[in-house]
Amino acid sequence: MSEVRVRFAPSPTGALHIGGVRTALYNYLFARQNGGKIILRIEDTDSSRFVAGAEQYIIDSFQWLGITFDEGVHIPNNEGISYRQSxxxxxxxxxxxxxxxxxxxxxxxxxxxxxxxxxxxxxxxxxxxxxxxxxxxxxxxxxxxxxxxxxxxxxxxxxxxxxxxxxxxxxxxxxxxxxxxxxxxxxxxxxxxxxxxxxxxxxxxxxxxxxxxxxxxxxxxxxxxxxxxxxxxxxxxxxxxxxxxxxxPLILKPDGNGKLSKRDGDRLGFPVFPLQWTDPKTGETSMGYREQGYLPEAIINFLALLGWNPGTEQEIFSMEELIQVFSFNRVSKSGAKFDIEKAKWFNHKYLQNKSDQEISVEFQQILIQKGIDTSLIYVEQIVALLKERISFVADLWEQSHYFFIAPTAYDEQVIRKRWKENMGNNLLEIIKLIETVQPFDKTKAHDLTMDYIQQNELHLGHTMNCFRLALVGAAKGPDLFEIVNLLGFEETKQRVVRAVDCIENKNSSHL
RNA sequence: GCUACAUUCGUCUAGAGGUCUAGGACAUCAGAUUCUCAUUCUGAAGAUCGCGGGUUCGAAUCCCGCAUGUAGUACCA
Known part of the structure; x- marks a missing residue:
C-alpha cells in the first residue's frame, strides 16, 4: 500500500466547530497509526465568506489540542507549495x-x-x-x-x-x-x-x-x-x-434531533468551539472549551469515544493509546448526540492526574483575580485536600473560599437543627483544649475534642457540625481538623469566638 | 418532493444466527464510609433491540416492506 496521506480541510468562515475537531482527530489518529502524513489545507474558495482570524484560530486550536500536522498552511516548505486554495x-x-x-x-x-x-x-x-x-x-x-x-x-x-x-x-x-x-x-x-x-x-x-x-x-x-x-x-x-x-457520522444536538450547532451550545450552556472566539463582524463572543477549564486530553478522549469505540471496556485513552487502537470498522454509522455531562466526567478524571502544583498555579490566578494574595504552598495544601471533588480548577473556589475569607454568614438550617443550648460554651471549651496542643497537631486536636465530647455526653454530630459551621459557614467541606490545621489555631479560635458571639448574642457587628 | 444514510437502556455504545433472562460507561437512585458536603466503593433501576412480515430448528444479528429521524438537494464548504 502506498503512503497514507490524509488532510483536514476546513473553510475559514469562523471558529472551528467541535465536529470538525473530531474529524481532524480521526484523520490524525489514522495518519499516525499508519506512519503517514496529515495535512492542514485551508479551503477558502468562497471569497465572500472569508472571516479574518479564522485560519489562525484553527491553527491555535489544534496546537492547544495536541493535534500536529506534517504539512499545511502554518508549516513552511521548500517546494513552494501553498496549502491555501485562494x-x-x-x-x-x-x-x-x-x-x-x-x-x-x-x-x-x-x-x-x-x-x-x-x-x-x-x-x-x-x-x-x-x-x-x-x-x-x-x-x-x-x-x-x-x-x-x-x-x-x-x-x-x-x-x-x-x-x-x-x-x-x-x-x-x-x-x-x-x-x-x-x-x-x-x-x-x-x-x-x-x-x-x-x-x-x-x-x-x-x-x-x-x-x-x-x-x-x-x-x-x-x-x-x-x-x-x-x-x-x-x-x-x-x-x-x-x-x-x-x-x-454527524454529531447531533443533545436534545431533539439535528446537527449540533453553535446555537445549541449557547442555549444549553456549553462550548461548541475549542477556544473562545469573537466574531470580527458581529463582535459576538462564543465560549471555548479551553476557557471553560477543560483539559485538551479530556476533550480528545471524549471526542474519540463519540462515534467510535474500542470494543473493550476501556474508557480512558491517551493520545498514544488512541493511535494504537483506532480503526474505521469500529466507527459507528449513526449520528451521536452530544453529551456534555460525559465531557465533564472525562475532565474530572484527567484533572485528577494533574499534580497539586500544576492545579495550584492555575488556581492562584483565579485567587489573584478575586484579590486574594496568598502563598503557593498554602494553595497547594488546599488543592491536595480538595482536588478529588472538582471537575474544573474553577470549582475550587466554591469548595475552598472559606480558607481565604472567614464566613460572613452561617447556614440557618444548621443552626436551627444542631446549635443546641450551651453549644457556644462547649465550642469555646474545645478551643481551650486545642490551644494546649503545642505545637499544633491535628490528630491530637481531634482526640482531645472527641474526649471532651464523650466526657460531657455531647452529641457528636451536633457539636462537630457547629464547630464546622463556625469555620466554614456551612455544613460542608473536608475533614474538620484538616481545616483547622490549614487555617491555623489563631484563625480557628477567632472564627469560633466570632461565630458564638454572632449566633448566640445575635451580634453580627464583627462580620 | 427527490436521493442517500441511519434506528439496541434518558445519553454514548457492546453485540458479525445459538454463549443475550442483551454487556459496559455517563447521568439517576439507594447503601456503605464520614461530624457535614463531596469524592470513593458497592448495589439498584433502566432496552418487549422502531414496527410488520419473511428466511431458519433458532434472529438484536440475514432478507423485504413500512415508519421515523438525519443529511444533501447553492456561482457554501
Missing amino acids: ERKPIYKQYADELVKKGLAYIAFDTPEEIETKRKEFSNFQYDAQTRTMMKNSLTLPAAEVQRRLDNQEQYVVRIKIEPGEDIEINDLICGNVRINSSVLDDKVIWKSSDGLPTYHLANIVDDHLMKISHVIRGAEWLPSAPLHVLLYRYLGWADTMPQFAHL
Missing part, C-alpha cells in the same frame, strides 16, 4: 478548461437570478441533463455566440456534464458500499469566472490528487456529493489513484 488559484483553471475541452464540462452563462426563476417555474428544478437544453450554455448556444460572450468578458461558470442513468458506487470505509444513480445528480458548478476560483468540488479533487491524498476522512454531510467527486476523478483521468473515502 493562493492556488491558477492551478484549478487548467483542469476546468481541460474538462470543457474534453466535453465533460461546459460553460454556462445563466445568472443566479435566471436560475432562481427556473426554480420557481418548475418544482424540483435542477440543472442537469434534462434541463440544460433550455438554459444559456455552450451546449445550447452557437459556438460564435459563446465566443462573443467570452470576448465581452461576460461572467460565466463551468458546470460538470453529468451523464444520466449510470450507477456510481462508492466504497466507504465506514458506510460500506453506497450506490447512487447519476440521474439524481445535478450539473454542479465547478469553476466561476467572477473570482477565478473553483468551487469546493473541483478544488478538493484537484488538491487531493496533487497532494497525493490516500484517504478522505470527512463528515457525513459530504456523503451525498461523494458520487460527484468519484465522477470528477474519472473525468480527470485519476480514477486509479482515487483516495478511499470514510464518512464520519
Whole structure:
C-alpha cells in the first residue's frame, strides 16, 4: 500500500466547530497509526465568506489540542507549495478548461437570478441533463455566440456534464458500499469566472490528487456529493489513484434531533468551539472549551469515544493509546448526540492526574483575580485536600473560599437543627483544649475534642457540625481538623469566638 | 418532493444466527464510609433491540416492506 496521506480541510468562515475537531482527530489518529502524513489545507474558495482570524484560530486550536500536522498552511516548505486554495488559484483553471475541452464540462452563462426563476417555474428544478437544453450554455448556444460572450468578458461558470442513468458506487470505509444513480445528480458548478476560483468540488479533487491524498476522512454531510467527486476523478483521468473515502457520522444536538450547532451550545450552556472566539463582524463572543477549564486530553478522549469505540471496556485513552487502537470498522454509522455531562466526567478524571502544583498555579490566578494574595504552598495544601471533588480548577473556589475569607454568614438550617443550648460554651471549651496542643497537631486536636465530647455526653454530630459551621459557614467541606490545621489555631479560635458571639448574642457587628 | 444514510437502556455504545433472562460507561437512585458536603466503593433501576412480515430448528444479528429521524438537494464548504 502506498503512503497514507490524509488532510483536514476546513473553510475559514469562523471558529472551528467541535465536529470538525473530531474529524481532524480521526484523520490524525489514522495518519499516525499508519506512519503517514496529515495535512492542514485551508479551503477558502468562497471569497465572500472569508472571516479574518479564522485560519489562525484553527491553527491555535489544534496546537492547544495536541493535534500536529506534517504539512499545511502554518508549516513552511521548500517546494513552494501553498496549502491555501485562494493562493492556488491558477492551478484549478487548467483542469476546468481541460474538462470543457474534453466535453465533460461546459460553460454556462445563466445568472443566479435566471436560475432562481427556473426554480420557481418548475418544482424540483435542477440543472442537469434534462434541463440544460433550455438554459444559456455552450451546449445550447452557437459556438460564435459563446465566443462573443467570452470576448465581452461576460461572467460565466463551468458546470460538470453529468451523464444520466449510470450507477456510481462508492466504497466507504465506514458506510460500506453506497450506490447512487447519476440521474439524481445535478450539473454542479465547478469553476466561476467572477473570482477565478473553483468551487469546493473541483478544488478538493484537484488538491487531493496533487497532494497525493490516500484517504478522505470527512463528515457525513459530504456523503451525498461523494458520487460527484468519484465522477470528477474519472473525468480527470485519476480514477486509479482515487483516495478511499470514510464518512464520519454527524454529531447531533443533545436534545431533539439535528446537527449540533453553535446555537445549541449557547442555549444549553456549553462550548461548541475549542477556544473562545469573537466574531470580527458581529463582535459576538462564543465560549471555548479551553476557557471553560477543560483539559485538551479530556476533550480528545471524549471526542474519540463519540462515534467510535474500542470494543473493550476501556474508557480512558491517551493520545498514544488512541493511535494504537483506532480503526474505521469500529466507527459507528449513526449520528451521536452530544453529551456534555460525559465531557465533564472525562475532565474530572484527567484533572485528577494533574499534580497539586500544576492545579495550584492555575488556581492562584483565579485567587489573584478575586484579590486574594496568598502563598503557593498554602494553595497547594488546599488543592491536595480538595482536588478529588472538582471537575474544573474553577470549582475550587466554591469548595475552598472559606480558607481565604472567614464566613460572613452561617447556614440557618444548621443552626436551627444542631446549635443546641450551651453549644457556644462547649465550642469555646474545645478551643481551650486545642490551644494546649503545642505545637499544633491535628490528630491530637481531634482526640482531645472527641474526649471532651464523650466526657460531657455531647452529641457528636451536633457539636462537630457547629464547630464546622463556625469555620466554614456551612455544613460542608473536608475533614474538620484538616481545616483547622490549614487555617491555623489563631484563625480557628477567632472564627469560633466570632461565630458564638454572632449566633448566640445575635451580634453580627464583627462580620 | 427527490436521493442517500441511519434506528439496541434518558445519553454514548457492546453485540458479525445459538454463549443475550442483551454487556459496559455517563447521568439517576439507594447503601456503605464520614461530624457535614463531596469524592470513593458497592448495589439498584433502566432496552418487549422502531414496527410488520419473511428466511431458519433458532434472529438484536440475514432478507423485504413500512415508519421515523438525519443529511444533501447553492456561482457554501
